[in-house]
Amino acid sequence: MKTTLYIKNMVCDRCKSAVMRELNTLGYHIDSLELGQVVLDHDMPVEISKLEKILQELGFELLIEETDVLVEEIKIAIINKIENQDYSNLPAFLTATFNKSYSVLSKLFSLKEGITIEKYRINLKMEKVKELIQFGELNFSEIAYSLDYNNSGHLAKQFKHETGMSMTEFKNLRKWERKSIDDIV
Secondary structure, eight states, X not given: OEXXXXXXXXXXXXXXXXXXXXXXXXXXXXXXXXXXXXXXXXXXXXXXXXXXXHHHHTTOEEEOSHHHHHHHHHHHHHHHHHHXXXXXXXXXXXXXXXXXXXXXXXXXXXXXXXXXHHHHHHHHHHHHHHHHHHHTOSOHHHHHHHTTOSSHHHHHHHHHHHHSSOHHHHHHHOOOOOOOGGGOO
């Protein structure tokens, strides 16, 4: 019998590795592992309280409520979309992906996370900008183009609004404080 677990903040490959390591240590056999979701393939009963404690120590949270699972799936879909450099119509994408109206998804997301889906997407993009500045491989115009901004001025204005500093100031800091993806809300 397979058991599906939904895990909040499991949003990168390192997260997946950490969860896999802990589940294997507990003796669980993993059938599949994706961002935010683990399918266990065995007859061994899942000790929810023990699993919750271990996941919490790693900075994760076991999701039980259907609405919490949906919000986490929305976050993962947006993360994947940005990582794949797909900046097409987000509301249409989410509506098609989750077979629910964007209005319903947006209201639920805002209620659970305290910010809008669009603000979450902008926060993710700003962290991506910081990452690209830190790598130093692209100039500001190339960064703007790679993140689907109409021009570097628009990106510069949004970056300043969101971070309180210009991209040049951030670049010159050399003390690059970035949020990990699971800390972005």
